[in-house]
Amino acid sequence: MANFETMTINMGPQHPSTHGVLRLVLELDGETVVKATPHIGYLHRGIEKLSEHRTYHQILPLTDRLDYLAPMHNNLGYVLAVEKLLGLTDAIPERAQVVRVLMAELTRLKSHLVWLACHALDIGAMTVFIYCFREREHIMNVYEKLSGARMTSNYFRVGGLSADLPEGIEQEIRQFANDMPGHIETYEGLLTGNIIWQKRIQGNGIISAEDAIDLGVTGPALRGSGVDWDLRRDEPYSGYENYDFEVAVADGCDTWARYHVRLKEMRESCKIIHQALDKLKPGPILADAPKVCLPPKKDVVNTIEGLIHHFKIITEGFKPEPGEVYVGVENPKGEVGFYLVSDGSPCPYRMKIRPASFINLQALPKMVEGSLIADVVAVIGTLDIVLGEIDR
Amino acid sequence: MSVQDAVDKLKAKFGETVLAVSEFRGETTVVVKKEEIVAVCAFLKQELGFNFLTDLCSIDYLGQAPRFMMVYQLYNIGTHRRLRIKAAVEESDARIDTVSGVWATANWLERECYDLMGIVFNNHPDLRRILMPDDWVGHPLRKDYPVQGPDREPYQGRLQ
Numbered sequence: 001m002a003n004f005e006t007m008t009i010n011m012g013p014q015h016p017s018t019h020g021v022l023r024l025v026l027e028l029d030g031e032t033v034v035k036a037t038p039h040i041g042y043l044h045r046g047i048e049k050l051s052e053h054r055t056y057h058q059i060l061p062l063t064d065r066l067d068y069l070a071p072m073h074n075n076l077g078y079v080l081a082v083e084k085l086l087g088l089t090d091a092i093p094e095r096a097q098v099v100r101v102l103m104a105e106l107t108r109l110k111s112h113l114v115w116l117a118c119h120a121l122d123i124g125a126m127t128v129f130i131y132c133f134r135e136r137e138h139i140m141n142v143y144e145k146l147s148g149a150r151m152t153s154n155y156f157r158v159g160g161l162s163a164d165l166p167e168g169i170e171q172e173i174r175q176f177a178n179d180m181p182g183h184i185e186t187y188e189g190l191l192t193g194n195i196i197w198q199k200r201i202q203g204n205g206i207i208s209a210e211d212a213i214d215l216g217v218t219g220p221a222l223r224g225s226g227v228d229w230d231l232r233r234d235e236p237y238s239g240y241e242n243y244d245f246e247v248a249v250a251d252g253c254d255t256w257a258r259y260h261v262r263l264k265e266m267r268e269s270c271k272i273i274h275q276a277l278d279k280l281k282p283g284p285i286l287a288d289a290p291k292v293c294l295p296p297k298k299d300v301v302n303t304i305e306g307l308i309h310h311f312k313i314i315t316e317g318f319k320p321e322p323g324e325v326y327v328g329v330e331n332p333k334g335e336v337g338f339y340l341v342s343d344g345s346p347c348p349y350r351m352k353i354r355p356a357s358f359i360n361l362q363a364l365p366k367m368v369e370g371s372l373i374a375d376v377v378a379v380i381g382t383l384d385i386v387l388g389e390i391d392r
Numbered sequence: 393m394s395v396q397d398a399v400d401k402l403k404a405k406f407g408e409t410v411l412a413v414s415e416f417r418g419e420t421t422v423v424v425k426k427e428e429i430v431a432v433c434a435f436l437k438q439e440l441g442f443n444f445l446t447d448l449c450s451i452d453y454l455g456q457a458p459r460f461m462m463v464y465q466l467y468n469i470g471t472h473r474r475l476r477i478k479a480a481v482e483e484s485d486a487r488i489d490t491v492s493g494v495w496a497t498a499n500w501l502e503r504e505c506y507d508l509m510g511i512v513f514n515n516h517p518d519l520r521r522i523l524m525p526d527d528w529v530g531h532p533l534r535k536d537y538p539v540q541g542p543d544r545e546p547y548q549g550r551l552q
Contacts, residue, residue, distance in 0.1 A: 041523035216497030
């Protein structure tokens with residue numbers, strides 16, 4: 001009998017609000033969602049398999065292609081895991097640590113800007129989309145000056161950074177961090193008091209703290225359910241313990257709460273960027289580990305040691321001792337972790353990525369079942385998923 | 393409670409089931425018998441506060457016996473402690489009980505493990521492929537699966 005009463009429809013994989021190639025099979029009773037079944041894998045590129053056949057340096061560009069809205073966070077998680085595997089964690093120079101934090105927070109802003117833009121656009125607020133992308137463009141320009149690429153930055157290296165900051169970039173970033181809180185106020189002015197926005201997201205996509213922990217939800221989605229947990233504060237990496245910032249938490253458990261958590265995070269990121277710029281002192285950007293870090297180009301062409309190290313690292317890579325490590329970092333979407341197993345060869349024996357979006361998406365059926373089909377769009381937006389990371 | 397206390401309690405409770413404890417770079421790994429995996433996980437969650445399953449995966453040690461190793465990365469949100477649980481799975485009987493009843497997170501992660509590594513999870517509520525197409529043959533993350541594709545020669549290694 002049930003089949004006569006409900007209707008099954010496909011949402012995606014080409015639906016514009018699914019942010020990539022996500023397919024949802026929705027069983028509907030009128031406009032109410034009875035059951036939602038996500039289908040993923042359209043973007044599966046086998047990054048974990050490929051990693052088993054590449055040296056540790058060669059894997060780094062693959063990590064950019066996971067969460068392509070926050071590439072530097074993936075780079076960071078990966079290099080931290082390799083450094084831990086090598087026992088290099090304490091050898092990273094101060095300047096490299098500060099630049100990593102600086103870029104990680106700029107990346108968080110970049111990712112949250114896309115979240116807000118697309119979330120608002122999905123619900124019908126077009127102006128916010130244009131404004132957010134205007135600001136994002138500044139961050140893309142910074143990326144380009146640093147690494148030559150606007151999206152797949154590949155900027156961090158095992159042991160430090162690929163290049164030092166270009167001249168004049170500090171003023172540009174500071175200017176941007178000065179302007180950004182004003183822009184966030186503009187977005188808030190367009191949205192927070194907007195009655196349509198409120199009606200669409202208040203009480204939408206509710207998930208309790210217990211359910212969120214049980215389902216492994218992390219990041220702003222977890223903090224929106226009142227769980228005060230942020231890896232930057234609770235398991236600090238790259239010197240996050242030296243920065244003064246607040247962890248944004250809201251206990252509404254709904255899309256409205258998650259909206260406020262992310263806006264607060266953007267403001268906190270601006271604060272961290274200022275602190276990082278203040279801490280920035282001249283110094284080396286790579287650890288003193290010649291068998292791991294590529295030497296500067298001038299040493300490669302001028303010294304025999306530089307040439308040998310360059311040749312050995314490029315042709316053979318480096319060989320960490322056998323062992324296994326797991327490192328998680330606070331990506332804009334949640335905890336992204338890298339589990340590396342080494343067998344003493346130049347390639348990881350196994351690399352498992354903990355994808356934040358994959359695990360957060362698992363909570364989607366729980367959040368939409370029983371609500372209206374139009375709310376599904378808002379829930380996908382609030383989960384802030386990236387299919388590149390889900391499918392890997 | 394430190395991780396060492398948790399390991400001691402686990403040993404006291406399960407005795408013979410705990411096969412090995414090791415530490416590397418400050419991370420503790422406990423190897424347990426696969427028959428007891430659900431009981432161990434439930435104990436860790438309910439009694440020792442490891443309420444968060446960070447990740448779950450398997451490793452293929454092709455050419456060794458037992459061939460597969462299940463890896464569970466646990467986390468305690470209250471104390472910020474991490475613990476890694478492992479359980480060996482033989483090739484001839486590549487199945488293990490699901491822990492999706494302990495942490496709901498495990499549902500999709502076990503589906504992924506089944507899809508890419510071919511390990512079957514007993515009593516799993518919805519054991520289907522997740523990343524590969526439904527009609528795919530083979531399990532791509534196995535070491536004897538060629539990296540270039542299913543109909544190609546096995547990869548000979550980049551350094552030969």
